[in-house]
Amino acid sequence: xxxxxxxxxxxxxxxxxxxxxxxxxxxxxxxxxxxxxxxxxxxxxxxxxxxxxxxxxxxxxxxxxxxxxxxxxxxxxxxxxxxxxxxxxxxxxxxxxxxxxxxxxxxxxx
Amino acid sequence: xxxxxxxxxxxxxxxxxxxxxxxxxxxxxxxxxxxxxxxxxxxxxxxxxxxxxxxxxxxxxxxxxxxxxxxxxxxxxxxxxxxxxxxxxxxxxxxxxxxxxxxxxxxxxxxxx
Numbered sequence: 687x688x689x690x691x692x693x694x695x696x697x698x699x700x701x702x703x704x705x706x707x708x709x710x711x712x713x714x715x716x717x718x719x720x721x722x723x724x725x726x727x728x729x730x731x732x733x734x735x736x737x738x739x740x741x742x743x744x745x746x747x748x749x750x751x752x753x754x755x756x757x758x759x760x761x762x763x764x765x766x767x768x769x770x771x772x773x774x775x776x777x778x779x780x781x782x783x784x785x786x787x788x789x790x791x792x793x794x795x796x
Numbered sequence: 797x798x799x800x801x802x803x804x805x806x807x808x809x810x811x812x813x814x815x816x817x818x819x820x821x822x823x824x825x826x827x828x829x830x831x832x833x834x835x836x837x838x839x840x841x842x843x844x845x846x847x848x849x850x851x852x853x854x855x856x857x858x859x860x861x862x863x864x865x866x867x868x869x870x871x872x873x874x875x876x877x878x879x880x881x882x883x884x885x886x887x888x889x890x891x892x893x894x895x896x897x898x899x900x901x902x903x904x905x906x907x908x909x
Binding site for chain 2: 692695717719721727728729730731734774776778782784785786787788789
């Protein structure tokens with residue numbers, strides 16, 4: 687079955703450092719989504735990427751979708767304490783199946 | 797998201813008990829989902845429903861059952877709870893035509909002793 691692997695599982699950074707989490711799918715995806723879950727909260731939709739090689743930015747967050755549509759990344763520039771939480775990717779196949787990655791837990795030390 | 801509510805928010809129960817978790821939504825979405833979250837395993841799909849008459853098993857449906865009482869209500873039952881069902885459970889909704897984006901409820905933390 688479809689698998690979506692996300693690395694790293696944990697990341698500790700000092701405030702101001704950059705952060706990147708990577709997502710890899712065992713199958714070609716139609717779309718990929720990213721969600722953020724604050725500590726004690728629920729996942730919240732951040733963005734969806736659809737096109738091969740697509741890059742989207744949201745302030746300090748940069749999302750990329752690989753050319754082969756099997757991998758994606760989320761990069762945060764100059765992390766802030768408000769960035770703490772778990773970041774999930776979710777891959778969607780052409781027949782609509784959505785599979786979440788395991789998530790990356792980000793800790794930002796002030 | 798206040799449009800998706802879950803009850804109870806926390807529950808402690810004993811092995812063998814029947815438990816029902818409820819989800820209600822005011823978003824008018826036709827699609828509803830139940831996920832389970834465990835540390836290091838991300839979100840695993842238990843069941844999903846595309847409308848009142850359409851119920852589908854997800855990745856980890858064993859030991860769980862669901863009921864879609866109305867478009868706005870989707871309940872998850874554990875017929876005989878066991879300790880490894882201790883987890884955080886999320887309900888989510890999505891809209892027809894844009895089935896991808898999931899709107900999550902606040903979650904129910906279930907502990908089975």
